[in-house]
């Protein structure tokens with residue numbers, strides 16, 4: 770017997786920052802600012818990430834490249850790993866990812882490796898991470914969980930003998 774199944778993707782498209790609450794605009798502003806600290810001599814593509822923890826504190830990250838290209842890290846993982854190093858028991862509520870306003874630029878969504886890292890954090894904290902993916906003072910795509918961006922993902926539940934974590 771065959772069972773056909775569908776997965777729906779829910780997100781909100783904001784044409785500007787104006788339709789978002791002040792807290793979100795501040796997080797986007799922080800991400801836009803920190804994009805200037807990117808080390809991107811190879812791609813010249815600067816990305817900033819800012820996340821808000823459940824205690825209200827914020828942590829930032831930018832992409833850091835390397836002459837050995839795969840050694841570079843994206844803004845999202847730079848921020849996520851800094852946050853979890855500082856507060857291993859903390860939970861990430863929201864993450865803003867911002868790229869500068871240039872002609873034809875679309876909001877960026879996290880790469881596959883960052884989705885994998887963020888989904889594992891959702892499992893770890895047993896709660897969703899909200900994403901705000903925007904252009905400096907331009908459109909923003911809002912998603913309510915990273916899980917939706919990486920359906921049917923590989924996690925510790927697939928590893929024999931690994932401690933099973935409840936799905937968020």
Ligand code: THU
Nearest residue numbers: 812814816832843844878879880
């Ligand atoms: N990059 C990020 O930092 N975040 C993304 O969401 C997409 C890509 C970085 C990686 C690399 O330094 C540059 O952008 C070009 O891919």
